[in-house]
Amino acid sequence: MANELKYGDQVHLQNGYNSWAGGYLDTNGHSSDGGAKYGVSTADSPTRGEGTGTWQILSATGKAVGANVVSGDLVYLRNLYGGDGGYLDTNGHTTADQQNSGGKFNVSTSKDQDRAPGTGRWRLFAQASSPGDQHVRPGDVIHLWNTYGDNGGFLETNGHGTAGGSKYDVCTNAYYNRAQNVGDWKLHRA
8 A cells, every 4th residue: 555654754753742732753952962963852843944853764674765664663763854863862861850750761863873772773663553454654653662772761752842942852761651642653744
């Protein structure tokens, strides 16, 4: 089917917090974390800045561009800000408030696919799709689990963003849905 997501496709990721009002995954401002490129938060719009909310899905296991994305695949997410906003990456620890609710790692982008072993690799799990053939499609709700240290946590929104134009901060958490669907992300074609 033509509606299936393929490697190389560009997507926007909408967060499920507060009935899908959690904003869109976005790069915003330079990160002070070692080896990082840009900070990551959510924004009200997937197009806050040119490419800031656009992510290209790439295989972390060598699947070819054009191959179907399947639930359970290991992926890289490459941001397209400025033509290369870096790869979604865990880097550094969460704030004390985030740790009090299961927070594990801060999230930023890195120029390298894996700044350290597994920091840029994400296991993509779809909640469901129609038909139920394991392929991932636009509109599907997914969880993204980071592989750093074999357990980098689930991508989520947690706390208010601090960069101008940001909505919520983004980190990883030990829990896949600690509260109000903060770990749910809906895929939209860019």
